Amino acid sequence: HPDVIIINKNSGRDPKDRRKTTEISIDTIRDFLQKGANLPPYEGKFKIFIIDDADLMSVEAANCLLKTLEEPPQHIVIILLTSEEKVLLPTVISRCQRFELKPVAIAEIETRLSLNEHIPAEKIKLLSRLSGGCLGWALSSAEDETYLKGRDLRLDEFSALITRNWDERLSYIQQLPSDRNSIEDIFKLWLSYCRDVLLIKYNCDEAISNLDRINDLKYWANMLTIFEIKEFINSLNESLSYLSYNANVHLLFEVLMLDMPKKEKRADYMVNSVRPGY
Structure with a gap:
């Protein structure tokens, strides 16, 4: 128009x-x-x-x-x-009126993305789940690989932390970005991942968001108890809350590394993530 x-x-x-x-x-x-x-x-x-x-x-x-x-x-x-x-x-x-849009249903986002024949079916399902009901985000992420590539890197690092010792975990903190927006994104990504682990623990695999990480998620679910998962989710939520009050970022990560459950590698359940090509 x-x-x-x-x-x-x-x-x-x-x-x-x-x-x-x-x-x-x-x-x-x-x-x-x-x-x-x-x-x-x-x-x-x-x-x-x-x-x-x-x-x-x-x-x-x-x-x-x-x-x-x-x-x-x-x-x-x-x-x-x-x-x-x-x-x-x-x-x-202060000069605007705020309207909050309701999340779009996953099925509707899948339908919209499927109109583009160049997007693989696996990627459509993944983006629809990761979008949180935001169609605009799904459409832009379908065209720009930046988010998915960065997400893969962060989740690979996070998934490996469960079997790392304390020194390795604290050393990992030094590699993380320092700006608060990036830190918030990392916390939310970890929270989404842990939520999926908990869903698998309750045999609700069909409700997970990180579809391409199903094997890693099952590995975590097999290693951890429901109590351990819930406790770490609580720690992540607390860290997000403290972050909004300008808490020291480095200190927040140190606390999270200490709160994160630590397990020994189990050879009977060592699997690699199966990620669809996109």
């Missing part, structure tokens, strides 16, 4: 430009929103500006948007889409 303008990190980019863009620039906000906001609608009563992944706006872009939010023309509606509300500037959030 001519009165609906979608703005994202790739808006206005030359399709031949293969360089990766990680943010929505101030020039994008100026060219697509500020200039467009001054023009009347073509057909309807309003012009709708949708900023996808609004959390990717640079500070300069967000401040530029703020000028329009403070005195918006009567004929425009601005919609900010984000899964990381806390990243947005507080001054931007």
